[in-house]
Amino acid sequence: MTAAPAIEVRHLTKDFRVGLKGVKLRAVDDLSLSIPRGQVYGLLGPNGCGKSTTLKVVLGLVPATAGEVSILGLPSATAEARARTGFLPEAPYFHKFLSGRELVRYCAHLSGVPSDRVESAVEEAVALVDLREAAGRLVGTYSKGMLQRIGLAQAIVHDPELVILDEPTAGVDPVGAAAIGRIIEAMRARGKTVVLCSHLLGQVEQVCDRVAIMDKGRLVLEGAVEEVLERRDRHVLTVDALTPAALAAAEAALVAHGARLGAVTHPRRSLEELFRELVTGSRDA
Amino acid sequence: MKAACHRSLWIARITFLEAIRQRFFAFLFILGAALVLASGAVRVFDFGHSELKFLADFGFGGLFLFGSILGVVMTAQLFFAEIDNRTALTLLAKPLSRAEFLAGKFLGIWAVLGVFVLVLAALLAAMLGWRAAELAQLAADRRLAPPECDLAGLALYAALQWLRLGVVVAMVLAVAAAARTFLFAVVVGALAVLAGQLQWLSQELLLKPAEPGLGQAALWLLTHLLPNLQQFNLGDALVLAPHQVAAGTLPWVFLSGVAYVVAFLVLATFLFRRREI
Numbered sequence: 001m002t003a004a005p006a007i008e009v010r011h012l013t014k015d016f017r018v019g020l021k022g023v024k025l026r027a028v029d030d031l032s033l034s035i036p037r038g039q040v041y042g043l044l045g046p047n048g049c050g051k052s053t054t055l056k057v058v059l060g061l062v063p064a065t066a067g068e069v070s071i072l073g074l075p076s077a078t079a080e081a082r083a084r085t086g087f088l089p090e091a092p093y094f095h096k097f098l099s100g101r102e103l104v105r106y107c108a109h110l111s112g113v114p115s116d117r118v119e120s121a122v123e124e125a126v127a128l129v130d131l132r133e134a135a136g137r138l139v140g141t142y143s144k145g146m147l148q149r150i151g152l153a154q155a156i157v158h159d160p161e162l163v164i165l166d167e168p169t170a171g172v173d174p175v176g177a178a179a180i181g182r183i184i185e186a187m188r189a190r191g192k193t194v195v196l197c198s199h200l201l202g203q204v205e206q207v208c209d210r211v212a213i214m215d216k217g218r219l220v221l222e223g224a225v226e227e228v229l230e231r232r233d234r235h236v237l238t239v240d241a242l243t244p245a246a247l248a249a250a251e252a253a254l255v256a257h258g259a260r261l262g263a264v265t266h267p268r269r270s271l272e273e274l275f276r277e278l279v280t281g282s283r284d285a
Numbered sequence: 286m287k288a289a290c291h292r293s294l295w296i297a298r299i300t301f302l303e304a305i306r307q308r309f310f311a312f313l314f315i316l317g318a319a320l321v322l323a324s325g326a327v328r329v330f331d332f333g334h335s336e337l338k339f340l341a342d343f344g345f346g347g348l349f350l351f352g353s354i355l356g357v358v359m360t361a362q363l364f365f366a367e368i369d370n371r372t373a374l375t376l377l378a379k380p381l382s383r384a385e386f387l388a389g390k391f392l393g394i395w396a397v398l399g400v401f402v403l404v405l406a407a408l409l410a411a412m413l414g415w416r417a418a419e420l421a422q423l424a425a426d427r428r429l430a431p432p433e434c435d436l437a438g439l440a441l442y443a444a445l446q447w448l449r450l451g452v453v454v455a456m457v458l459a460v461a462a463a464a465r466t467f468l469f470a471v472v473v474g475a476l477a478v479l480a481g482q483l484q485w486l487s488q489e490l491l492l493k494p495a496e497p498g499l500g501q502a503a504l505w506l507l508t509h510l511l512p513n514l515q516q517f518n519l520g521d522a523l524v525l526a527p528h529q530v531a532a533g534t535l536p537w538v539f540l541s542g543v544a545y546v547v548a549f550l551v552l553a554t555f556l557f558r559r560r561e562i
Contacts, residue, residue, distance in 0.1 A: 059378045061562040079380035087378035093370045095299060097306055109295045110379045112288060154375065 004073030006162045006193035007035040007058055012067035014053050014217075027053040029217035031067070035210075037161070040184060040194045042204040042225075045214035051197045052090060054214070055166055059087055072161060083112050086155035090166040090197075092147060096140030100131055100150045103139055104157050111158035125153040129183055145176030152183055156192075163187055164195045169203065181207050205229070238267060292381050296389020297396065300363055304397040310359060314401055317351040320344075321408045325416070337432050338525055340416060344409030345520040348446050352401060353478055356453035360394050361470035364461040373562050384554040387462070391454055391550060398450045406443035410436050413524070438523035441535070448542040449517035453478055455549035456512070462557035480507075481514035488513065512545040 014028040028050040035041045043051050056062040058069050060077030071081040094103050104122045113121050126135045129149040134142070142150060148168055155163055165184070169177040177200060184207050187194050198204050204211065205225060212222040221228055239246075242264075251261045269277075304310055324343030367373040367390075377386060413434050421431035457474035464470040487507045495501055516538050522529045 056374075056562070061374060061377055063559055063561070079382060082378060083380040085378070087375070089371060089374045089378070091371075092375060093372055094375070095303060095372065097302060098299070106295060106299060107375075107379065110292050110376060110381050112292075112380055151375075 003037060004070065005034045006037045006039075006041075006072060007033065007076075007195065008068075008070045008073075009033040009054070009058070010068045012054065012057060012069060013065045014050070014057055014062065015065045026217055028057070031214070031217070031219055033212055033219065033222065035193065035195060037072075037193050038188075038191055039209040040188050040196060040207050042208035042211040043195060043197045043214065044199075044201070044204060044211055049214045050217040051214055052166055055087075055164055055195070055197065059085065059164065083158070084161045086111075086158070086160040086163040088148070088151045088155045088163075088165045088168055091170060092151040094139045094147070094150070094154075096138060099136050099138055100142070100146075100153070101126060101135040103150060104135075104153045107154035108157045111160075113158050121157050121159070125157040128156065128186065129153045130179065145172045145179070148172055148176070148180060149183070152180070156187065160192070162193045162195070166197045167199070168196070169198055169200050177203060234262065289382070289385050293385045293389040293392065296376070296381075296386055297392035300390055300393025301396050303366070304359055304363060304394060305400075307359070307362070309362070310355065310397065310401075313351045313355050314404070317347040317401070317405050318408055320347040320351075321405055321412060325412050335432060335525075336420065337413060337417060337434050338521070340412055341409070341520060341524055344405065344412070345442075345518070348402060348405050348409075348443075349518070351405075352398060352446060352450050353453060355401060356394075356398060356450045357457050357474045357478060358471055359397065360390075360454045360457040361461050361464075361467050361474055363394060364390060364458060365467040365470065368562070369467075371562075377562055383557050383560075384550075387458060387550060387553050387557060391451075391458060391546075394454050395447075395451050398454065399447055402443050402447045402450065406439060406446075410439050413439065433525055435524055439520075442520045442523045445517045445519060445523075445535075445538060445542075448539065448546075449514055452481075452512050452514065452542055452545045452549070455546045455553065456481070459549045459553040459556060462553040462560065477511075478514065481512050483515075484508065484511045484513040485515045487511075512541070517542065 010032055012028055012031040013026070016025045016027055017023070018025050031050070031054060043054070045051050053062065057064045058071065058076050059082065063077075069076040072084055074081040074084075098106065101122060104125055105118060108118045108121050108125075109115075123132075126132050129152050131146065131149050131153065134146060135150075139147070139150060148170075152165070152168065155165070168180050168184075172180065181203050184194050184196065188207075196204065196208060208225055210222070210224050211228060213220050247264065254261050321344045324340050367376070373386070377383065414436060417432060417434035424431045453474075456477050457470065460474045460477060461470040464473065484507070487504050491501070491504045491508055519530060519534070519538070
């Protein structure tokens with residue numbers, strides 16, 4: 001028997017009533033998704049496309065107008081499902097009078113961590129987000145990046161199987177965003193399922209196994225990152241020692257077979273690849 | 286059940302810590318304490334009443350007025366702080382039910398009000414005890430009966446006031462669970478407390494002979510839905526004339542107070558159940 005997906009959304013619709021007349025606003029429109037376990041899943045889309053609403057319905061914070069949602073095979077609104085889920089909301093706000101460690105301890109108790117395990121779970125979570133030194137400071141003194149990281153710590157302190165992160169890098173500088181990216185990769189290495197909502201598409205491409213793109217409440221694309229980025233109607237040939245004569249002959253051969261040469265360019269490597277080649281290579285040597 | 290209590294107590298603990306840090310609480314706390322202490326200095330203006338009654342009325346008034354204001358404003362403020370600052374989003378995404386969340390909020394706020402009542406009652410007891418001892422000495426010199434002042438009765442009165450504030454907090458939580466804004470919750474909560482304070486009027490009207498009709502039905506509904514907050518004000522009887530309290534009054538007041546707390550918390554949970562966070 002195969003394990004149930006981490007999240008299963010079937011024909012989800014969510015309407016909001018706005019204004020005095022109660023005009024209906026459809027935030028999510030007949031959305032169906034199946035998020036497999038053990039992967040990092042990117043949920044993308046422009047502001048107002050229904051990503052956050054979808055996550056709130058998944059967590060039982062907002063009731064669905066129609067459709068069904070399950071987490072790890074359990075109805076999503078149940079406490080049992082939420083006990084196996086960690087959540088970092090967008091732009092998180094925490095009680096400023098608590099220290100980082102106190103906040104994570106508070107969340108550990110609410111998440112059902114056994115009392116004799118709380119301290120070790122707190123230290124583990126704080127260490128994973130690299131906040132051990134600052135954990136004794138009041139949350140009110142934290143920078144934006146530190147707030148996101150302590151938010152991550154409170155989300156994972158009970159060692160959930162599924163972690164949902166809503167814009168974890170919003171307002172965070174590139175160094176902080178990279179640190180959060182490393183934490184997500186560490187969670188994947190531990191076998192967790194991570195659902196990531198983010199506008200940092202470069203990071204999503206780097207860390208996600210699969211992505212779904214939403215627009216105006218509807219799902220417009222879903223699939224493995226490699227698959228959705230690949231253009232199956234086009235091909236790239238990498239050729240060594242291409243002379244003008246060889247190029248002309250190749251172009252003629254392509255035309256003869258009904259194909260067309262679109263462009264001839266030199267392949268690029270990323271700055272990171274170049275950096276690793278130059279620096280890591282010399283260090284290894 | 287044990288796990289649910291554990292989670293509610295953690296919510297209560299953080300709510301308590303948040304509440305005692307509020308300037309509003311500190312302001313009313315100091316004002317209430319100052320009022321009780323100042324009663325000793327202004328007791329010469331007793332308007333013909335006995336001096337101990339004058340002192341007691343000052344203390345009872347401080348407990349009632351500032352306790353009620355604290356109960357209404359602090360409950361609405363602490364509830365909406367969780368919603369508006371979106372900390373509720375983080376908390377309710379955990380295996381914490383909305384009933385546990387509301388129970389925790391209630392216990393945290395009620396505990397703060399318990400501290401308020403305890404300190405003001407202790408100050409009032411000190412004032413009354415000091416002055417009662419002096420007056421008893423004067424009465425003994427004149428071979429007169431000493432004035433009655435029962436400090437155990439004062440402790441009972443403080444417990445009743447704490448229970449009354451529990452009813453107020455539960456009532457305002459029910460209003461806040463349905464309200465969209467802090468201001469609405471404060472205004473409607475304050476009106477509900479005022480109506481509860483005047484509920485005995487509808488009870489009296491209901492007792493008068495009248496034709497059954499819409500008015501009588503409305504009165505019956507008002508009498509049975511609103512708590513009679515006036516029934517907790519037994520200060521004079523408990524402290525200054527302890528033998529005047531009828532048998533069965535205290536258990537009835539206590540039981541009805543607990544019943545109203547439970548009923549309003551159930552109503553708050555029902556209203557909060559499908560609220561979008």
